[in-house]
Structure formats: C-alpha cells, structure tokens
Amino acid sequence: MNNFQFKNPTKIIFGKDTIKEITTQIPKDAKVLLLFGGGSIKKNGVYNQVKEALKTVEVVEFGGIPANPEYSVLLDALKVIKEEKITYLLAVGGGSVIDGTKFLSAAALYDGEIPWDILTNNIRTEKGMPFGTVLTMPATGSEMNSGAVITRRETKEKLAMGGPGLFPEFSVLDPQVITSIPQRQLANGLADSFTHVLEQYMTYPVGGLLQDRFAESILQTIIEVAPKVLKDPTDYKAAANYMWSCTMALNGLIQQGVPGDWAVHGIGHELTALFGIDHARTLAIIAPSHYAFNFEAKKEKLAQYAERVWNVTTGSTDEKAQAGIDKTVTFFHELGIDTKLSEYTKDYEGTAEIIAKRFTERGWLALGEHQSLSPKNVEEIVKMAY
C-alpha cells in the first residue's frame, strides 16, 4: 500500500425530503447565488423546495449552465458574483452545474487576471468562495470531492482543476430526484460512476486489500441496482444505493494508497470536446480498448475483477482477464450504451491522430498508472475504439 493523505470535510445530507435542510447549512447573513442548468429543476419540484428553504436569505439566480460547463457562460456568472457581491454559492444540479460552481468558487477569489489560467496553469485552489450543492443527477461524484472539469468551446478544450478549497461545505442527496431523470441520463450516470471506480481499481496490485474490496463493493452494487434504476426510477431502495454508490465512487476514499489510471477519462474528454459525445459514453468507448491495449499490465487486476465482481471462477488468468473486459462491454450494452466511436459519428477517421497530436502539443506525454502511455499509444487505443 502506498503512503497517502486523506481528508474530505464535505457534509452529506442524504435521504428523503432532505432539501429543506439547506436552511440550517447556509449562514443567515449570506448573499446566495443559486446556480442551475437548463431549467429541469423548475419542472420536477426541486426549484420550489430550494427556494422555500432559502426564503430567509438574499438570493440571486443564475440558470443555464450547460452540460460540460462552458467557460464563457461561467464568465457571465462570475460577473454576477462580483456585481451582486455574492458571498455563498449554491449549485442545484448534476455534475456540470456543480463543476461550474467549483470553477466560480475558485475564480471569485482568484488574484490573477484571466480565470482560464486556473485550468491551463494547474493552479490548485486552497481557499474558494464557500458553496453547497443539491444533487439532482447522481453520476460524477462532484458533490463530495474537490475536482472539476471545465469546457471551453472556443478552443475545443476540456480541462481539469481542483484543490482542497473546493470541497462543497454540504451536499444534499435526495434519491427521489432520480424519478425525473431521463433514461438516457440515468444510463450515463451508471456508466460514469462505474468507470470512475474502474479508473482507480483497474491498474496493478499494490496490496491495497481493503481498497480493492471497497471498489469491488461499489461495482457490485451498481451492477445490482442498474436494471432496477432503469426499469423503475421510483424504486427508492435502488435509487438510494445508486446515488450513494456514485458519491462513494469518487469522493477520494477508494483511491487512497493505490495507483490511479485515468487515461480513459483523459482520452474520453477529447471525444466530448471534438464530437460533443456524452461524457459517460466516451468512457464506454475508450475503456474496453484501453484495457485490451494494456492487457499485460492490467491482467492481474482484470482477472481479480472478473472473479470477484462477475463471478468468473474458471479459466486461466488471461482468460479471466479477457472475460472481465467482455463483461464490461456487455454491461455497457445492457445500459443501452454503444462502445464504438463509429456508432456515434461517421467522421471518426483521423480522430486518433488528432487526439495524439493534442496530447503532444499539451505536453501530455505519459498517461496511465505507470505513466507509460505515449501519445502514439493513445492513438492506437483510439483506433481500436473506432
């Protein structure tokens, strides 16, 4: 097990009818910017519950944060924060709204002139403007971590940021929100959270026995509840386990003391930037090819995964490892998610070269848990995923 430091101060408020609890979490003298996305919260009742809970504090609203939170939109919100002298941010939405709010938390207190520098210069935020979240779409885990990914359409870039100052002060998780999420997004969330676990698990054994079992626990739980969530989003038991699994998948716990990969995300982000493919679906496109390409380096963990998560008890290590990849592809298909780039776009030719070139230009010369994947390797992985 590797040495690690772990601290996660976010307060989770989980369960039925818990949105009203935000009243007690936000300082009484706060001036709140309420941030949300395309307006679905006005249809599903969440907006009204939030407004009711906020009626004792001053609130300004900013809606319209898009999926893959867009820099130019966030700059408009930043202007509101400064003009209105906002002191507290409340994100009501999924990963995009929460990630956008993290950017604003950082940018609101950032000294530099150009906020985009936070992303390109990897500036860690030690202290941001305080914020809470009301999660309306379980998937990214952003509600209990300190990372964010921001998109800039102008330059077709999608970059990560973070720092210890960007944990939400609180996050409200009411599993009942799942009832109003479209099937497509539910499937995305399941694939996204599942892949988050794989990125932290599908590497090589370092004796993190407990971490491995925790990761497998989350994978098993997602597999168990996925068909129930898709079939009947009013199944509260399934919804609650799904929601808590998404949070635990990426709140920092299972990554402690073990190597992380994250190449699937690194490559996947480019597919979103280039083609606008849903984030989760880019992961389902890249993961199988990535594991196949790095089969030798990952086969021990692939075999363990096949055994413990998918109950593949016979065969050699190689056979079990291959079964692990096959089971993963089948799982994505059962969620209704295609796993080849050509199933999403006819313009896929040349994509591998473009991504490899972007990685080279950006100085990303070594990806994966061994830091051994070159842009040339990335090119091959993307070609395998056509």
Added chain:
Amino acid sequence: MNNFQFKNPTKIIFGKDTIKEITTQIPKDAKVLLLFGGGSIKKNGVYNQVKEALKTVEVVEFGGIPANPEYSVLLDALKVIKEEKITYLLAVGGGSVIDGTKFLSAAALYDGEIPWDILTNNIRTEKGMPFGTVLTMPATGSEMNSGAVITRRETKEKLAMGGPGLFPEFSVLDPQVITSIPQRQLANGLADSFTHVLEQYMTYPVGGLLQDRFAESILQTIIEVAPKVLKDPTDYKAAANYMWSCTMALNGLIQQGVPGDWAVHGIGHELTALFGIDHARTLAIIAPSHYAFNFEAKKEKLAQYAERVWNVTTGSTDEKAQAGIDKTVTFFHELGIDTKLSEYTKDYEGTAEIIAKRFTERGWLALGEHQSLSPKNVEEIVKMAY
C-alpha cells in the same frame, strides 16, 4: 436505507515514516500538551520521532494515561492544561490515550463545574480544544471519529461521550508501529475492530446494499490479515491493511443509513468495569451469546454474513446463521481469545444480575437495534456467556 447526515473532517496521514508530518499540521504558535500512556513510546522510537517533529513549538508532557482512560488521571492532565495555558493537544498512543485526549479537549472548554457531567448528562461537544493524534495501536478507530469512552474507577463506571467538536484535526497512521505491539494487544485490536463492524452490520436488512458490502469488505480483510499480523508484525502489507481496516471500521462511514446495535459494547463495558477484563475480550465474551439470544431477529444478516464473509454456501437460513455465529467464535479462538466469562474469572456468579441492575438504575431499559432488549434480556445474555 435510512436518512443520514455524515461529515468526517479528520485528515489521515497514512504510511511509512509519516510521524514527521505532524510538524506541518500544528500551528506554529501552539503550546502543545503531549499526552501518552505507560511509556512504551519511549522504547519503540515513536517518542523520539514525535519530539523531533515538535521541536519548533512549545511542548509540555503528560504521560501515564492508563488503558480504559481513568477520570482521576485525566483531571490531573486537565489541571496542567489550565495552569500551562495549553492551546493544542497531541495524543500519542492507542484508543485509551486518544479517548482520554478527547475528554480533555471537551473538558478544557467546558463551562460547567464538574467535568464528569459531560458523561453523565450526555453533553455533546460542539467545539473542543483542537487536537491531533499519532496512533500507536490500531483497534478502536478513535483516531478518525468523534467518540470516546471514559472510565471512573471510584464508581466502577465506563461511559461514552462525543460530539462534532471531537474529531481529531489530523491522525498519523504509520503501520510500522505494529512491530512493537505485544501479541496480546494485537489480538485484542483484531477482535475489537472486527466487533466494531459487527455492531453496525449484524442487525436486520434495510436495503443498505453498499453499506453491507463495505462492512463485509472490512471483515474479510481483517480475517485475511489477522494470522499474518500475529505471525509476523513486520509484514508491512498485512500491517497496513489491518491499520486501515481498524480506522474504516469505526469512522462513521459504514453506519450511515443502517441501524446499529452496540449492545455488545454496552454489556461488555460492564465486564471491564467489574473485572478489569480487556475491552476486546469482553466483546468476544458477549457477542456470541448476544447473537444466539437474538437469533430470530438477526438471522437474515447472520446468514448473509456466513455466506459472503465465511463462504458458507449450503444450508437453510437458520443453518447458515448458526454457522455465522460458530465461525465468529472460532475466529476469536484463533486469535487466542477466550469467549466465556468463566475463562476469565471464578467470581462470575451473580454478574448477570449486577449488570441488569446497573442498567435499570441507569435508565438503560432498551438496548439493541430494535431498542427491544430489556435489562432482564441482558441478564439472560450474560448468563449464556458464563
């Protein structure tokens, strides 16, 4: 799954040679009270590492906190805190030293006249004196939670306290400390952490699928590493997994959204107060009888435990559940821990009645996850454990 609120702000610093990190965690202008136990830290090198890391701050020392931290000793430490105008506490030890430090953290800022009232009046500490810990004996999980248990020899009482102000600011977990722990204490720690998980798991199903799997993950990991830790405490991989399992067993995570029992601890504490039996061993005495007495209410979880943790795949629910109890007894025996009160004392007759009377007098009329265990039931459980 039940509604829950969860926040755990303790920073964990985990791994080889990490004691030096405390330098960066304590404010430079702090006046530190360094608290420890019987002096083993002066033999195993931990004391020297801590002193080296503290050399830039002012330090006063207070040693001699006994196992089952004793109120009268802690009052002496409290006097030092006030006289020396201490601003920061550093516990270097196991659960007893850390629990004692939590009492001091609370008492140092307590308004009332008699510190023992914090325990008898169940006063939750919202804000205590800040403190960190260097863990020298994995077992209790106190290094990452906000609870403590304090003993008062004068009245033969052992009572619990806690509150959100009593999380350590940081805890240093260097698994190498295990090499200097006597076998008896290692065995105690394994039994203690194992039973902590059982108290939060061996109840009845409420659809906490992920919580159940996390609990089972910790149990499986303790079972896997226990013989290695006992045979060769220098086995770093085993030591690290053992240490992290102890912390995860009682840092609040696995109890979220599910019922808790804690009757084994409630009864066990009385055996320590009455006979001075090691805390962990009282749990091994009470747990099997408790599960046998409450067989009908717990059999579903007992059977799940037997299946998933002990790989008992055949038999009826009742048979599997009984196998779960039997496997637990065998596990304690393999740790070298006896599971009957009569193996610890010849004066056991009448103990059941004494404990039942104490519970009645204290107003503890309903224990267990269903709050259905009366003092009379407790009497029967203790008799079964003779």
